[in-house]
Amino acid sequence: MIPPRFEYHAATSVMEAVGVLGQHKDAKILAGGHSILPAMKLRLAQPATLVDIGRIKELSRIIADANGTTIGAMTTHAMIAASNDIRQRLPALSKAAELIGDQQVRNRGTIGGSIAHADPAADYPAVLLALGAEMHAIQITGSRTIRASDFFVDLMTTALKSNELLVDVRIPALAPRSGSAYVKFPQPASRFALVGVCACVTLDDKGVCAKASIGITGACASARRATATESALLGKKLDAAIIQAAAAQAASGMDCLSDIHASAEYRAHLVTVMTARAIQAAVARVM
Amino acid sequence: MATQIIGSTVKRREDPRLITGNGTYTDNMTLPRMAYLTILRSPHAHARIKKIDASKARAMPGVLAVYTGNDLKNGGVNPIPVGWVLPDIKIGPHYPLALDTARYTGDGIAAVVAIDRFTAQDALDLIDVDYEPLPVVVNAEKATQPGAPQLHPEAANNIAFYWKIGGGDVERALAEADGVIKQRLINQRLIPNAIEPRAALADYQPATGQLTLYNTNQNPHIIRLLLALVLGQPEHKLRIASPDVGGGFGSKIYLYADEVIACFASKQLGRPVKWTEERTENYKATIHGRDHVSDVQIAYKKDGTITGLKVKTYANQGAYLSVFAPLVPTFLYGPMLQGPYTIPNVFVEVYGTNTNTTPVDAYRGAGRPEATYLLERMVDLVALELKMDPADVRRKNIIPPFLNGVYQTCMAYAYDSGDYAGNLERALTNAGYVELRKQQAEARKQGKVVGIGISTYTEITGAAPAQVAASLGAAAALVESALVRVFPLGKVQVMTGSHAHGQGHETTFAQIVADQLGLEVEDVEVVHGDTDRIPYGAGTYGSRSQAVGGAAIYVATQRVIEKGKKLAAHMLEAAEADLVFEDGKYSVKGVPSKAVKFTDVALEAYWPRKVPADVELGLEATAVFNPSNFTFPDGTHVAMVEVDPDTGKVTITKYVCVDDVGKVINPMIVEGQIHGGIVQGVGQALWEGAVYDDNGQLLSGSMMDYALPIASYFPKFETSRNETPSPVNPLGAKGAGEAGTVASTAAVANAVMDALKPFGVKHIDMPLTSEKVWRAMNGKL
Amino acid sequence: MAQLQITVNGVAYQHEVEPRLLLAQYLRDVLGLTGTNIGCDTSQCGACTVLLDGVAVKSCTVLALQANGSQVTTIEALKTNGNYHPLQQAFWDNHGLQCGFCTSGMILTAVDLLKRNPNPTEEEIRRGIEGNICRCTGYQNIVKAIQAAAAQMR
Structure with a gap:
């Protein structure tokens, strides 16, 4: 319950934050605090310095334009879940935000904090992978853009460098005749995803699948795409049988986690079930 | 005038302080010069402690003291006693801090006292302990096998006790049965999780030698007794005060090591010392519940009559015997295996074994949920085997109504009163059982996986007839006391040895007194949880508070009325024998106008004007209630579930119950107890379960x-509800705190098994997680 | 140590605090506002829920310094001018509490819930209090209390 001692900096600008981050060894960013503070209270994390970015207003915003949606790193899950723009444009992301933790956690936890923490059972990674998101990171010498597929590296590990600050997430607008959905099977204690699947499909004017992307979280050390399933959908009319057959391949080649909540075998099974449900829901949403 | 307050819903009097954040939970208290205690716990489930180097911690600024097990022992601290001593029990001593061996991951190794919480926590990291890890055993049955790691030299093969009880001739029943079903059943370990973690604030006054312990406890007087024995602190200079307590469920009955250490530290340092448990610490250091492995045989006839039940149970006791641990899998379990049925032949034997796990003791239901689950699962297996409706097997075996007498079971207990068969029918009717079965058949046609479960139970509450309890091993009498004190202006204080931590005694006990004295509930204040204010008590657990504590209050109030009658006789210039007391007035029989109000008698009692000098003044009375028998609530719960065929996830779609908890004082509060009990029992059926790895890590x-x-x-x-008054106490109360938990686990487990019937599944062990159910449906167990 | 300026229940405070001091500990140990309880250390139980700038948060998972410059409302401020908040009244009327330890957090979560959704269904209420664990009541009377308060507040 009592975190170890640390130094605290409340940054007022992005450049100040990355300045402090660059100067201090073993410094960590404090966003909403809902990933790092619990770990510190159990003394599982002991950063020497915390850089609080909670006061940097421009990090807490949702900007929707013709080509996509930009979400600041400090935007809370509650803001995302409540955003009409996101509900209309990116219903899968809206749903994922709505299913995180509980209301109090959503009021405080942020998208940036969550994805930088890279918990293997977090909800967003599945959605960001499926929707082809890009993360925008800044350090004192410059900035770069990291594709979601490159961002989630391993268990609790992202492509962010220790001196980089994740500032926002950019999600491209869905192509016409696209639908997206997020389906989650929660672990009953933490309500993190035992398995969470985001499907995004685009149909051509004949109803044939022109594009499919499926992101899966909770099942293995880090979120990943179900490429075999995606390929199996392409060029097909997505009826129930096709979806079932494609979803059955969703866990192929996946090295699923095993713990007291679920065996690897059960997780793999849930991946197939949740994938089928996510695809079905995504197809139903295609306008 | 308030009449018939007993039996009415009265809003709780404890709520105004609790809904405004003004509760006095132990950790809310602060005393001048208060220091903070933290405890270093063993990272190993079993290890020799070779060396403890606390020099760095002692040197840290703000640290007042660091203690080890030997510091406590050399300071005169004794092991924590066991309060239920079975014949031939083998007790490995439980020192508050381990001396040379750590036996589970909650075992305390050293304690730090510092001037603030942060320093006390940080100093723990500076204590170097050299451990030699030892082999570990966590399973109650494996602990008894040859070659298993040994925890205590006192208990060979880790068997702390072997206990058995039986009635009839079970071997003959098994031999002569039409059929016998054998089944192994595991009742998994649970973690109580009262939402308030434990806390202790010890305040020793060197000048007077007085020690006060504020703690999160369900029975302060028993703690006083135990603490006096452990610390050598004389009991008349020892006060235990348990103010508002945030839930107990059994986990706060016992004397814990942490409380002893806080008291020791306060005596050593001459200043108040507070310890507050963290939740992750609570998971290791506060008792767990259940944890049985049972091999069961049930004998039956073709018509569904159950003729015998034979049970062998390994009951995991954890690393040390907790205070009441030996009671739970013995007298609260074994004799209750006949349940609400007429089974004439029952035999049960129990091995209570030590393992490298957190000690196990009474957790809501304590023994009866284990017995009910076992019996109700077996009854359903008989129904399955005979292709009978589970309701019909119950009808065949249920004890007929015995409203005005006792029912002698084939083992120790005689049930006090009840209409078990009637309650079964009421519950089935309320649930629309016949209709539900039709719905189920229809749902199955549509590919849905739907099940209905019944749990019919009786349990044992109202502990205890003192002499009976003593003969069974109780080391302290579980009677209950009450002091009813009337003030000169007619207001009343009730001191009760029962302790409320959510049960609403401040309301229900006031109802009992107000009802009899013809006062308003607001005129009666209930005082509990302070050994300096209350004559004696045995506390709250085992759903005993109304049947024993409430009964003591009833008797004490009657004595007050009798005492007042002597005074009233003088005030009315009438013979005492001619007076009646009704609606708060003493009046002369047949002359209602010749009357005096109770409140006027109260004034006379302290300010005599008409009463002669030789009449004893004052108006208060004490009673100690020692019941003639236990009480036995009963009922039937019906649950309906739907299983997701793709994932195995269980959803409860309907839940109906009928309970007989005896005469009810406050229906709103009893209903709340049933709700909470159901949820805790369902928690066990579907989700909860403590999991240790082979190294004893939780x-x-x-x-x-x-x-x-x-x-x-x-x-x-x-x-x-269906109220059948118990004849063993003047209120007719049985007990409502645990009934829901006793019943609901089996109702939901049976519903899930019923849902899985088309898959050929007969039994799976709890918790019935999605994965287990999915495996069962897919032949992957 | 760092400077903290904070307004709690309408009163402005200024304190030197250690950065690691949690908001829940600040309220309890520094300000003596012990109505905010601490029931777990992993952000599950919700006993420590307070309103931070008007929204419900788990104060055991917020550094006091993160609330610098903010407004905090705790259970102690809900009763105004001698009148219970409709949720307090409804919890009392409907037996929405037993031991009371989860109650402060439960009520403040419900304040947030009803602000966002003044007319919640039973299911929305049950989902809305997922971040608050009550081990006593079985939730049924809590749901009933929130329904009653919602009707009262509409």
Whole structure:
């Protein structure tokens, strides 16, 4: 319950934050605090310095334009879940935000904090992978853009460098005749995803699948795409049988986690079930 | 004038302080010069402690003291006693801090006292301990096998006790039966999770030698007794005060090591010392519940009559015997295996074994949920085997109504009163059982996986007839005291040895007194949880508070009325024998106008004007209630579930129950107890379970990994009652605190098994997680 | 140590605090506002829920310094001018509490819930209090209390 001692900096600008981050060894960013503070209270994390970015207003915003949606790193899950723009444009992301933790956690936890923490059972990674998101990171010498597929590296590990600050997430607008959905099977204690699947499909004017992307979280050390399933959908009319057959391949080649909540075998099974449900829901949403 | 307050819903008097954040929970208290205690616990489940180097911690600024097990022992601290001593029990001594061996991961190794919480926590990291890890055993049955690691030299093969009880001739029943079903049943270990973690604030006054312990406890007087024995602190200079307590469920009955250490430290340092448990610490250091492995044989006739039950149970006791641990899998379990049925032949034997796990003791239901689950699962297996409706097998075997007498079971107990058969029918009717079966058949045609479960139970509450309890091993009498004190202006204080930590005694006990004295509930104040204010008490557990504590209050109030009658006789210039007391007035029989109000008698009692000098003044009375028998609530719960065929996830779709908890004082409060009990029992059926790995590490070590029931997991419950007054106490109360938990686990487990019937599944062990159910449906067990 | 300026229940405070001091500990140990309880250390139980700038948060998972410059409302401020908040009244009327330890957090979560959704269904209420664990009541009377308060507040 009592975190170890640390130094605290409340940054007022992005450049100040990355300045402090660059100067201090073993410094960590404090966003909403809902990933790092619990770990510190159990003394599982002991950063020497915390850089609080909670006061940097421009990090807490949702900007929707013709080509996509930009979400600041400090935007809370509650803001995302409540955003009409996101509900209309990116219903899968809206749903994922709505299913995180509980209301109090959503009021405080942020998208940036969550994805930088890279918990293997977090909800967003599945959605960001499926929707082809890009993360925008800044350090004192410059900035770069990291594709979601490159961002989630391993268990609790992202492509962010220790001196980089994740500032926002950019999600491209869905192509016409696209639908997206997020389906989650929660672990009953933490309500993190035992398995969470985001499907995004685009149909051509004949109803044939022109594009499919499926992101899966909770099942293995880090979120990943179900490429075999995606390929199996392409060029097909997505009826129930096709979806079932494609979803059955969703866990192929996946090295699923095993713990007291679920065996690897059960997780793999849930991946197939949740994938089928996510695809079905995504197809139903295609306008 | 208030009449018939007993039996009416009265809003709780404890709520105004609790809804405004003004409760006095132990950790809310602060005393001048208060220091903070933290405890270093063993990272190993079993290890020799070779060396403890606390020099760095002692040198840290703000640290006042660091203690080890030997510091306490050399300071005169004794092991924590066991309060239920079975014949031939083998007790490995439980020192508050381990001396040379750590036996589970909650075992305290050293204690730090510092001037603030942060320093006390940081100093723990500076204590170097050299451990030699030892082999570990966590399973109650494996602990008894040859070659298993040994925990205590006192208990060979880790068997702390072997105990058996039986009635009839079970071997003959098995031999002569039409059929016998054998089944192994595991009743998994649970973590109680009262939402308030434990806390202790010890305040020793060197000038007077007085020690006060504020703690999170269900029975302060028993703690006083035990603490006096452990610390050598004389009991008349020892006060235990348990103010507002945030839930107990059994986990706060016992004297814990942490409380002893806080007291020791306060005596050593001459200043108040507070310890507050963290939740992850609570998971290791506060008792767990259940944890039985049982091999069962049930004998039956073709018509569904159950003729015999034979049970062998390994009951995991954890690393040390907790205070009441030996009671739970013996007298609260074995004799209750006949349940609400007429089974004439029952035999049960129990091995209570030590393992490298957190000690196990009474957790809501304590023995009766284990017995009910076992019996109700077996009854359903008989129904399955005979292709009978589970309701019909119950009808065949249920004890007929015995409203005005006792029912002698084939073992020790005689049930006090009840209409078990009637309650079964009421519950089935309320649930629309016949209709539900039709719905189920229809749903199955549509590929749905739907099940209906019944749990019919009786349990034992109202502990205890003192002499009977003593003969069974009780080391302290579980009678209850009450002092009813009337003030000159007619207000009343009630001191009770029962302790409320959510049960609403401040309301229900006031109802008992107000009802009899013809006062308003607001005129009666209930005082509990302070050994300096209350004559004696045995506390609250085992659903005993109304049947024993409430009964003591009733008797004391009657004595007050009798005492007042002597005074009233003088005031009315009438013979005492001619007076009646009704609606708060003493009046002369047949002359209602010749009357005096109770409140006027109260004034006379302290300010005599008409009463002669030789009449004893004052108006208060004490009673100690020692019941003639235990009480036995009963009822039937019916649950309906739907299983997701793709994932195995279970959803409860309907829940109906009928309970007989005896005469009810406050229906609103009893209904709340049933609701809460149901949820805790369903928690065991579907989600909860403590998991240790083979090294004795608790994998379900926090609320992140131990699934507690939340609101969205439940439908609305349809509860109802059937009140059969118990003849063993003047209130007719039986006990309501545990009934829901005793019943609901089996109701939901049976519903899930019923749902899985088309898959050829007969039994799977709890918790019935999605994965287990999915495996069962897919032949992957 | 760092400077903290904070307004709690309408009163402005200024304190030197250690950065690691949690908001829940600040309220309890520094300000003596012990109505905010601490029931777990992993952000599950919700006993420590307070309103931070008007929204419900788990104060055991917020550094006091993160609330610098903010407004905090705790259970102690809900009763105004001698009148219970409709949720307090409804919890009392409907037996929405037993031991009371989860109650402060439960009520403040419900304040947030009803602000966002003044007319919640039973299911929305049950989902809305997923972040608050009650081990006593079985939730049924809590749901009933929130329904009653919602009707009262509409």
